[in-house]
Amino acid sequence: MTNAAKRPSGGSSNSKSVKRAARLSTPVSPTSADRGYPRIVVPPPGPRGREIIARDKKFASTSYIKAYPLVIARGEGAMVEDADGNRFIDWMAGIAVASTGYAHPKVVEAVRQSAGDFFSMCSTDWYYDNFSAVLERLAKIAPGSSKKRVFLTNSGTEAVEGAIKLCRNYDGRKSIIAFKGAFHGRSYGAMSLTSSKVKQRASFGPFLSGVYHEEYADPYRTTFDASRFKDAGEACVAHIEEDLFQRAVPPEDVAAIFIEPMLGEGGYILPPKSFLRGLRALCDEYGILLVCDEIQSGVGRTGKMWACEHAGVEPDVLLSAKGLASGMPLGAIIAKESVMKWEGGSHGSTFGGNNVACAAALATLDLIENEYMPNARKMGARLMEGLKKLQRKFPCIGDVRGEGLFIGVEFVKDRKTKVPAKQLVDDIMQRGFRNGLLLLSCGSSTIRVAPPLCLDEYDVDAGLKIFEKTIAELT
Ligand SMILES: Cc1ncc(COP(=O)(O)O)c(C=O)c1O
Numbered sequence: 001m002t003n004a005a006k007r008p009s010g011g012s013s014n015s016k017s018v019k020r021a022a023r024l025s026t027p028v029s030p031t032s033a034d035r036g037y038p039r040i041v042v043p044p045p046g047p048r049g050r051e052i053i054a055r056d057k058k059f060a061s062t063s064y065i066k067a068y069p070l071v072i073a074r075g076e077g078a079m080v081e082d083a084d085g086n087r088f089i090d091w092m093a094g095i096a097v098a099s100t101g102y103a104h105p106k107v108v109e110a111v112r113q114s115a116g117d118f119f120s121m122c123s124t125d126w127y128y129d130n131f132s133a134v135l136e137r138l139a140k141i142a143p144g145s146s147k148k149r150v151f152l153t154n155s156g157t158e159a160v161e162g163a164i165k166l167c168r169n170y171d172g173r174k175s176i177i178a179f180k181g182a183f184h185g186r187s188y189g190a191m192s193l194t195s196s197k198v199k200q201r202a203s204f205g206p207f208l209s210g211v212y213h214e215e216y217a218d219p220y221r222t223t224f225d226a227s228r229f230k231d232a233g234e235a236c237v238a239h240i241e242e243d244l245f246q247r248a249v250p251p252e253d254v255a256a257i258f259i260e261p262m263l264g265e266g267g268y269i270l271p272p273k274s275f276l277r278g279l280r281a282l283c284d285e286y287g288i289l290l291v292c293d294e295i296q297s298g299v300g301r302t303g304k305m306w307a308c309e310h311a312g313v314e315p316d317v318l319l320s321a322k323g324l325a326s327g328m329p330l331g332a333i334i335a336k337e338s339v340m341k342w343e344g345g346s347h348g349s350t351f352g353g354n355n356v357a358c359a360a361a362l363a364t365l366d367l368i369e370n371e372y373m374p375n376a377r378k379m380g381a382r383l384m385e386g387l388k389k390l391q392r393k394f395p396c397i398g399d400v401r402g403e404g405l406f407i408g409v410e411f412v413k414d415r416k417t418k419v420p421a422k423q424l425v426d427d428i429m430q431r432g433f434r435n436g437l438l439l440l441s442c443g444s445s446t447i448r449v450a451p452p453l454c455l456d457e458y459d460v461d462a463g464l465k466i467f468e469k470t471i472a473e474l475t
Pocket residue numbers: 095155156157158160183184185186260264265293294295296297321322
């Protein structure tokens with residue numbers, strides 16, 4: 001019998017808290033100052049965890065890395081419980097996926113109900129209610145006033161892949177501009193745009209031709225001499241026009257610019273607003289499509305539904321996935337109607353937008369709009385304040401930046417030289433885990449703070465205490 005099968009279902013009680021508590025080995029109290037987490041009852045991984053890891057290691061593809069030996073058994077809100085009963089505060093949401101936390105009762109109910117009706121009915125060929133409801137919902141919440149059309153996928157990568165096809169098909173142009181540090185996925189098209197870690201590309205080429213990687217505007221580590229410009233954003237946009245378009249590719253060959261409006265895997269970097277605005281203007285001038293990859297930054301995480309809204313920019317194509325369905329596999333290509341006009345049958349998917357994932361997305365979007373997007377702003381401000389305090393205390397914290405619950409804490413060996421403190425960040429991640437806080441790094445030496453959007457004051461304050469203790473232990 002699996003653990004899930006052994007677990008009580010919550011019986012027939014109408015009380016949500018009773019239903020939620022019944023799934024855990026011992027209940028979590030939502031109100032008490034001592035909620036019963038974090039708690040480390042056995043140094044992780046404990047015996048059950050080690051058993052699962054040993055089986056995994058025997059049969060898993062050698063490409064998996066695993067950040068640390070967490071073996072999740074269940075979760076609730078921003079709390080994760082492992083296979084041995086240890087409980088952690090979660091500041092990484094499975095890489096920004098668990099947007100509504102773990103097993104939110106409303107999402108669970110939507111999944112249960114839709115699964116009771118049917119799982120899947122190839123959306124390329126037939127119709128169903130949840131699918132059309134998600135299309136309408138996404139078209140309406142996409143930024144800007146132009147009418148949108150939507151294609152649903154199973155993952156972020158698949159959305160990127162489809163968007164490359166859409167943009168090349170649009171008017172026959174073939175070249176694409178992407179950015180250094182960007183992560184767009186690992187299939188051939190997406191990987192051709194990815195420029196995050198060389199390991200992700202090494203020995204896999206050749207990639208798509210006609211892809212050019214330009215500098216991402218990083219206010220903390222400005223690459224160009226920006227003295228001619230107001231900021232790094234303007235400098236990076238000017239470089240495309242003054243260098244790339246003069247030496248490497250004429251703008252009339254460029255189909256699209258793919259950009260993460262806030263850089264995720266590459267270091268949780270927030271560019272100046274001038275960057276996205278400048279790219280929008282450049283695209284308008286040369287008839288290039290602007291594609292915002294919001295797979296990590298979207299769905300309320302930054303305190304607005306989409307990160308590009310902070311710059312007031314409407315992309316031609318917007319990509320979503322990760323938190324969109326709280327962890328059920330769903331991605332989306334949301335494009336202006338004037339752009340999404342590829343021929344019937346030219347693109348499709350068997351499982352993309354399956355009934356269960358769509359139901360989870362509808363429940364997720366309700367929660368995000370009504371509760372968790374405002375909460376991301378509120379808790380984001382609390383976290384930023386706490387992290388800035390830690391920056392004042394620890395010289396190894398070079399920079400703290402963020403919007404909502406998309407926050408980067410960059411560690412350096414020296415504040416003047418800004419040499420990345422890679423080993424320290426890895427040590428913090430490992431030690432944080434053993435201290436009861438789930439963290440994840442990104443870029444060369446940044447901790448990305450991307451918790452479930454439902455975390456509350458307790459999760460922020462208790463998490464900050466462990467973060468502080470962990471840094472103090474290591475420095
Ligand atoms: C910005 C961005 N684009 C694309 C992807 C790929 O998404 P997936 O892993 O769902 O294929 C990711 C995943 O981390 C991402 O962060």
